[in-house]
Amino acid sequence: MLAPSTMVRRTALLLVFLTFFNNGHAASDEDFSNLAILSPTDNPDNMLKLRGEGGLGTPCFSDSACASGLYCFACPAAGASGFQPKCTRCRITPTSAFPKNTSLPFNKYAWLTTHNSFAIFGSPSESGVPIITFFNQEDSVLEQLNNGVRGLMLDMYDFRNDIWLCHSFRGVCYDFTAFRPASKTLAEIKTFLDSNPTEVITIFIEDYVTSPNGLTSLFSKAGLMKYWMPVAAMPSYGRLWPTLQTMIQRNHRLLVFTQNSTKEATEGVAFQWRYTTENQYGDDGMNNSSCLKRGGSPAMSDMSRSLIVQNYFPSNPNPINACKHNSDGLFKMLSTCYAASGNRWSNYIAVDFYKRSTGGGAFRALDRLNGQMECGCEDVTKTCTVSHVWRTFV
């Protein structure tokens, strides 16, 4: 069965095929030059004007018409112009496109994060019972990582004498809310860390595991302890993190946070609220005039926590509207949360359906944040000078 969103996209593609069938361009390898066409004040709805060799915003009727890093996607939820499929970002800006400076403390970088990274549409049932729950993503965790996702939100439960990833309720995993044993997803994470020796991944566990040393034995068996960043190496009380370079050199390339306060002392798994603040998730987190903290988190403005997690997705995942949410709404919230966090930019941007947008989407939000934090400019992919000042770009 097709997802409704896929049907909308297919229908839009057909309409466009009938009317614009001569608009395809050959894909060119690693062509990100067109990304720079978009100035911070451009309204994504006007991107139709921006034409190039399958560059960002180019009308298209198939993915192959778009340059590398882009795919052909329509966002009817954004209004009339959204029915026209356009080359849309689906990957983080490669570091070849700008010199990535790893000499800053870890908390001076922003990372793309997927909410419920494991709740993937079309996942086969591994419990033997059809999955009846919400879906928040549409490609595998390994694909997410390859596209530049570096933060994963995973809900872990004791289930069938093992630890499973479930999208469940009341702290209990059921056959119909169980996605897969967590070890399978950790294997994908290990594959990625093994083959990308300068990348750092953060896992946020919504933790319902109570089996003794459940988490530590899970990560040990997955062969991930060699990448584990020990709690002793994490700064507490608002101090700067080690530099990204130092963490890479020490192979501290996997940060794992639990929301269970007891496990830092008992198992050495960092208690998230000692290190991060986090805003409200769901509908209440999408009110762009406020950036409220979520339950459990210290105040957004609490300077004794040096990492900031910013959620931006509705209470019920919505594949049709995700493209709209991951655009203007998200951009606006960056500055709202910046102000609420004592003039600090968010380090993790957590979204649903991370590739869906009207153009640059969550990837563009990341370039903005990294520009601000790494070099005081509006976009890390452009020449940065500290004289640039932040403007809201909606």
Ligand SMILES: *[C@@H]1O[C@H](CO)[C@@H](O)[C@H](O)[C@H]1NC(C)=O
């Ligand atoms: C990286 O940033 C630091 C701190 O701003 C600066 O001293 C250093 O020169 C930069 N390195 C490169 C390669 O740009």
Ligand SMILES: *[C@@H]1O[C@H](CO)[C@@H](O)[C@H](O)[C@H]1NC(C)=O
């Ligand atoms: C946290 O983990 C401990 C040890 O597994 C468990 O006993 C406790 O119930 C958990 N707390 C919550 C709130 O889940």
Ligand SMILES: *[C@@H]1O[C@H](CO)[C@@H](O)[C@H](O)[C@H]1NC(C)=O
């Ligand atoms: C948004 O937040 C503001 C400030 O907290 C509040 O006054 C307003 O009622 C909220 N709007 C909605 C729709 O929740």
Ligand SMILES: *[C@@H]1O[C@H](CO)[C@@H](O)[C@H](O)[C@H]1NC(C)=O
């Ligand atoms: C901010 O929220 C208001 C009220 O929900 C909405 O009308 C407006 O479009 C939002 N602004 C942006 C930029 O998303």
